[in-house]
Amino acid sequence: MPRERALAWCLHHFIPDWRSMVIHECSPAERGISVRMMKEAPGYIGSHYYSDVPRGQKNGPYQSENLEQLTFEDNSIDIHCHLDVLEHVNDPGxxxxxxxRTLKPGGFIIFTTPVYETKATTERRAWIREDGVEHLFEPEYHGNPIDNEGAAVTFHFGNDLSSLILNWAPGASVRQVRLNDASIGVLGEFRDVFVVQKPDPNPPGFVTRVRNWLR
Structure with missing residues (x-):
């Protein structure tokens, strides 16, 4: 899909040494960049939201995690990655x-989520309650790799998403990349990639950065 190719391009462009890093991918697909990260990055951790598996425990090749309450230690992950997950959570903040919290200093969050270019502000579409989903508009569901019933859409994100991220992640830098490149198969709508970086009070020197890039 175009958004997956766009994320792959951004991963290679902004984090070229990703193969040597600890990567957590939320809700991976059985294709594309998800499979490549799993095969080529020894530190890869894939997770899904399993309602019947305790958080932090394995379910086959994947770990049970809730993106709103992660079990990872502080400063333990280099990259958090997800494709079209944020529009299904109850509390993106x-x-x-x-x-x-769980990113190492200088670590990255790289993700896609549909951005509605005609919307100036983000709109909540539903609430996830203990007794089910409370829809505020016509119910909308997207595909879910572990549930044939799909995942309820809780948000339509607007052009204010980068600003919202800056509020949710104080001190972080945010890049919103909107590729339009037929040569890499990235055309159409909903192709935005967000690259968020946690500040590093002690960034590596120039020689270290070049050595990491060449690895």
């Missing part, structure tokens, strides 16, 4: 708090 809590997700960013957890991802920033």
């Amino acid at each position: 809590a997700c960013f708090t957890e991802m920033m």
